[in-house]
Amino acid sequence: xxxxxxxxxxxxxxxxxxxxxxxxxxxxxxxxxxxxxxxxxxxxxxxxxxxxxxxxxxxxxxxxxxxxxxxxxxxxxxxxxxxxxxxxxxxxxxxxxxxxxxxxxxxxxxxxxxxxxxxxxxxxxxxxxxxxxxxxxxxxxxxxxxxxxxxxxxxxxxxxxxxxxxxxxxxxxxxxxxxxxxxxxxxxxxxxxxxxxxxxxxxxxxxxxxxxxxxxxxxxxxxxxxxxxxxxxxxxxxxxxxxxxxxxxxxxxxxxxxxxxxxxxxxxxxxxxxxxxxxxxxxxxxxxxxxxxxxxxxxxxxxxxxxxxxxxxxxxxxxxxxxxxxxxxxxxxxxxxxxxxxxxxxxxxxxxxxxxxxxxxxxxxxxxxxxxxxxxxxxxxxxxxxxxxxxxxxxxxxxxxxxxxxxxxxxxxxxxxxxxxxxxxxxxxxxxxxxxxxxxxxxxxxxxx
Numbered sequence: 001x002x003x004x005x006x007x008x009x010x011x012x013x014x015x016x017x018x019x020x021x022x023x024x025x026x027x028x029x030x031x032x033x034x035x036x037x038x039x040x041x042x043x044x045x046x047x048x049x050x051x052x053x054x055x056x057x058x059x060x061x062x063x064x065x066x067x068x069x070x071x072x073x074x075x076x077x078x079x080x081x082x083x084x085x086x087x088x089x090x091x092x093x094x095x096x097x098x099x100x101x102x103x104x105x106x107x108x109x110x111x112x113x114x115x116x117x118x119x120x121x122x123x124x125x126x127x128x129x130x131x132x133x134x135x136x137x138x139x140x141x142x143x144x145x146x147x148x149x150x151x152x153x154x155x156x157x158x159x160x161x162x163x164x165x166x167x168x169x170x171x172x173x174x175x176x177x178x179x180x181x182x183x184x185x186x187x188x189x190x191x192x193x194x195x196x197x198x199x200x201x202x203x204x205x206x207x208x209x210x211x212x213x214x215x216x217x218x219x220x221x222x223x224x225x226x227x228x229x230x231x232x233x234x235x236x237x238x239x240x241x242x243x244x245x246x247x248x249x250x251x252x253x254x255x256x257x258x259x260x261x262x263x264x265x266x267x268x269x270x271x272x273x274x275x276x277x278x279x280x281x282x283x284x285x286x287x288x289x290x291x292x293x294x295x296x297x298x299x300x301x302x303x304x305x306x307x308x309x310x311x312x313x314x315x316x317x318x319x320x321x322x323x324x325x326x327x328x329x330x331x332x333x334x335x336x337x338x339x340x341x342x343x344x345x346x347x348x349x350x351x352x353x354x355x356x357x358x359x360x361x362x363x364x365x366x367x368x369x370x371x372x373x374x375x376x377x378x379x380x381x382x383x384x385x386x387x388x389x390x391x392x393x394x395x396x397x398x399x400x401x402x403x404x405x406x407x408x409x410x411x412x413x414x415x416x417x418x419x420x421x422x423x424x425x426x427x428x429x430x431x432x433x434x435x436x437x438x439x440x441x442x443x444x445x446x447x448x449x
Contacts, residue, residue: 033205033330034303035261036126037198037248038322040089040209041241042082042138042163042216044298045271047281048238052298054279056231057238061246062300065265069302070311070353077269078319080287080294081371082140082163083109085268085319086211090121090141090152092323092346094367097438099445102372105140106166109445114142115152116446119342122323123153126207129332134197135159136190137211144448148174154209158193160186164213184220186213187237191244195251202255205330210248211268214241217275234277259304262326266319267297284411288371290386291412295368301353303329308355315361316379320346325353342443367434378431382407385417385427401428 047054051063051071078088083104084095091098098119103109115121123133134156135149140163142148149157150173158172160181168180170189181189194210214237221227221236225243229235245265252258270293271278273286285291299317301307327334328348338344351359368377368384377386386394386402396402396415401424403417417424 036207037263038209039265040211043272044267045278045280047279057235059242061242066300068309069307072299073314074316075299076295076318077297080269089319092344093342094345097342098443106162111143112448113445114147119443121153127153132201132204132206135209136193138213184222263302266299270294290368290370290376316363317349321349324348343441
C-alpha cells in the first residue's frame with residue numbers, strides 16, 4: 001500500500017473509531033496521523049470574505065481553500081468575545097464550564113486570572129498523543145505564568161498576551177522580544193514563525209495553532225499592503241491575511257505535507273461594533289451580542305482526498321466541536337486523555353465534514369451567551385429561543401421568551417413564540433437542563449495571587 005493510500009485508510013479507521021492490532025496500530029499512529037493547522041482570525045465578520053459574499057474584499061486564497069474543501073454556513077465561534085471564544089476552542093467546553101462569566105482578560109476579567117491549568121487544552125491533548133505543538137499569534141487566556149501558552153501544552157510559542165489594543169509586548173515563551181511591537185507587522189511575523197515551525201517539524205505529526213490578531217482594531221495595514229484593496233484600510237488588512245495564509249499553504253505544498261494536513265480556518269467572533277467596515281451581513285448583531293451576527297462566522301475545512309472539494313454545509317457546528325472532531329480524525333482517544341477535565345460539550349462532526357452518506361449530524365442544539373450579560377438563548381434546528389425578552393434587548397413587543405425561526409427570519413426580527421407555545425416550553429426546558437449540567441461540573445478560573 002502506498003503512503004498516500006495508507007494515510008487515507010488510517011484516517012478512515014480513526015474516524016470510524018476502529019482499533020488496529022499491535023504493531024500496525026503503533027505504525028499508523030506514528031507515520032500516518034494527519035497534521036493540523038488551525039487558523040483563527042480576530043473579529044472577522046461573516047460577510048468579510050469573497051467566498052462569503054463580500055463584493056470588494058479580494059480573498060482568492062481563502063476562496064480557493066473553500067473550493068478545495070467544505071465551507072460551513074452555520075458555524076459558531078466559541079463565544080461572542082475573545083477570551084471565552086479561545087477557552088471554548090482550546091477545551092471543547094462551553095466557556096462557563098471553565099469559570100467564565102463575562103468579558104475578556106484585561107476588561108471585566110482581572111489580569112491575575114486565566115484559563116485554569118486544571119482544564120486540559122487541545123495542545124496538551126495533542127502533545128500527550130505524540131504531536132509537536134506550536135502557537136503563533138494572540139493568546140488572551142491569561143497573562144500570569146501558570147496561564148501562558150507554553151505552560152498549557154504548546155512546545156513552541158510566539159505570541160502577544162492579549163488583543164493588540166491591550167498590550168505592546170511580543171513574547172517567545174518567557175522571553176520578551178519586542179516592546180512595543182509594530183502592529184502593522186504582526187501578521188507577517190506570525191506567518192514567518194508558523195512557516196518556521198512547519199519546516200522544523202515536517203518529519204513529525206504536528207498541531208499548529210495560528211490565532212492572528214488581524215483584523216482586530218486598531219486597523220493598521222502593513223506598509224506593503226496599504227492602499228491595495230478596494231475597501232480601505234480594513235480591506236488592506238484582510239487581503240494581507242489572505243496572502244499570508246497563502247504563504248503557509250505554499251509551505252505545506254513545498255514540504256509535501258499538504259495532502260496529510262488538516263487546515264481549518266475560522267474567526268473568533270463576529271465583527272467589532274466600532275469597526276464599521278466589518279459586517280455580519282445578512283445577520284443582525286455584532287461582537288458581544290447573542291444575535292446571530294455575534295457568533296456565526298466563516299469556517300472552512302480542507303483535507304485533500306478525504307474532505308470532498310466544493311461542498312457546503314448548513315448544519316449547526318461550533319468551535320467546541322473542533323477538539324473532539326480533530327482528535328477523532330487524528331486517532332486520539334480523547335476520553336482516556338481528557339479524564340473529564342473539563343466535561344467536553346463538543347461533539348465529533350467529522351461525518352458531516354466528509355459528507356458520509358446516511359450519517360446523522362451529531363450536534364442537535366447550541367447555547368448562546370452575551371459577552372457581558374450571561375446566558376441568553378438556545379438554538380434547536382432552525383429555531384432559536386431567547387429566554388429573557390427584556391434582558392436580551394431585542395426590541396420586540398410582548399412578554400416572556402422570544403422565538404425566531406432563523407431559517408425564514410435570518411435577521412431575528414419576528415417573534416413567533418405565541419404561535420408555538422409547546423416548542424417554546426420544550427426549548428426552555430432543554431436550555432435549563434443544559435445549564436444545570438454545566439453548573440454541576442464547573443472548573444473555576446485560574447487565579448494567581
